[in-house]
Amino acid sequence: MVWRTLRFLVPAMLVMAGAVVAAEPSTKSDAVGRPVSIDVAPRAFRLDGPRATRQLLVTGHYADGSLRDLTGLAGFQATDPGRLSVDADGLVHGLGDGSTQLIVEVGGRKATTEATVSGIKRIEPVSFRRELMPVLSVAGCSDIRCHGAPSGKDGFRLSLWGFDPEFDFQQLTHDGLGRRTNTLNPDNSLVLNKALSQVPHVGGRRFAPRSHLANLIRTWQSEGLRDDQKPVSLAELTVTPDRRVLKAPAVGQRLAVSAKFSDGRVQDVTRLTTFSSSDIAIASVDRSGRVEFNRQGEVAILCRFMGRLESVRMMHIAEPAAGYAWPNPPEANYVDTHVFAKLKMLNIAPSELCTDEQFVRRLYLDLCGVLPTPGEVRAFLSTGGPDKR
Structure with missing residues (x-):
């Protein structure tokens, strides 16, 4: 019977909730290991516009079938350095119009991607809805704990997570007699100086003075202080990778987010996306989209941009305990099949079969929320038959 699997489900959940710490590789060579091959995503891309960026992802493939994110450990070299630059996190910035090949090297392996840069000198005003509103979200200004609260914070209110751009535009440009913004001297504006903590701010410093x-x-x-003349909507939001299982020694994974708008334009919005983890005890995620595991477990990483929310599943599997070996227990039904497959992947041996006394106690607690009476226990123990449990 299906109830028989209780002896595995409960111990499995308890063990998975335990703190199996993720061990950080001690050196770069340990983190890289010996990849059989590497690939870079995307294999070809275009930077169109003066502020266009592209988050690259470098993945190592290993002999045991595992994958590791090697983006922050890779070297990047453009065949024409005057076209683009790549920072230590794999974020590409355009420098000059034209095409170039980008060579990626790590762990003795190489991969290439083709890049085209255009519109570097094009005059393109900052979009209030596609760029500025996401800035307020990433910085936490429109969060429920800050100015996105129903009553705002310290006399200033924004819509929660930027869901009402028209309201936020009025708040920024007209509320408080327009004292929060300054078109003549932006560096002296209240909205900027508060975020930089250059004037007293309960929320503290939200970003660096010369940050994006x-x-x-x-x-x-x-x-x-212009609103968009022809506002475009978000048609599609894509997060890469959408699912990843990391085996030790890998403990982190970088994400890349791409947005497709109603006017057909496709843009990398990784640095304008707000990331959060479903369980920060298991894994955290920073503003750049770098997920870092603290211990073994599985989390959902929530990615929010322009009112759209996408989630990706991330799992980390730590090194098995010393002397561990899968006991290969018999499967009683299809539930056991799925539970055992997950436990085997996590290097967790299922518990032994519980006694009849333990079984009836768990059954009553799970179904009725009370302990069985002594008479009910005796009646269950005296019952025979193959379908007892």
């Missing part, structure tokens, strides 16, 4: 987020707020103000 600060520059967007600064530029939007200098361009005249």
Whole structure:
């Protein structure tokens, strides 16, 4: 019977909830290991516009079939360095119009991707809805714990997570007699100085003075506090990878987020996406989309941009305990098949079969929420038959 699997489900959940710490590789060579091959995603991309970026992902493939994110450990070299630059996190910035090949090397393996850069000198105002609103979300300003609360915070209110751009535009440009913004001297604006903690701010410093987020707020103000003339909607939001199982020594995975808008434009929005983890005790995620596991387990990483929410599943499997060996227990039914498959993947041996006394106690607690009476226990223990449990 299906109830027989209780002896496996409960111990499995308890063990999975235990703190099996994820061990950080001690050296770069340990983190890289010996990949059989590497690949870089995307294999070809275009940077179109003066602020366009692209998050690259470098993945190592290993002999045991496992995958590791090697983006932060890889070296990047453009055949034409005047076209683009790549930072330590694998984020590409355009420098000049044209095409180039980008060579990626790590662990003695190489891969290439083709890049085309255009519109570097094009005058393109900061989009209030596609760029500035996400900045307020990434910085936490429109969060429920801050100005996105129903009553706002310290006299300033924004819509929760930027769901009402029209309201937020009015709040930023007209509320408080327009004192929060400054078109003539953006560096002296209250909205920027609060976020930089250059004036007293309960929320503290939200980003660095010369960061991409600060520059967007600064530029939007200098361009005249404009709302988008022809607002576009978000048609599709894609997160890569959408699922990943990491086996020790791998403990982290970088994410890349791409948005497709109603006007057909496709743009990398990784640095404008708000990330959060369903369980920060198991894994955390920073603003750049880097997921870092603290211990074995599985989490959902929530990725939010322009009102759209996508989630990706991430799992980390730690090294098995010393002397571990899968006991290969018999399967009583299809539930056992699935439970055993998950336990085997996690290097967790199922518990031994519980006694009849333990079984009847668990059954009553699970179904009735009370302990069985002594008479009910005796009646169950005296019952025979192959379908007893």
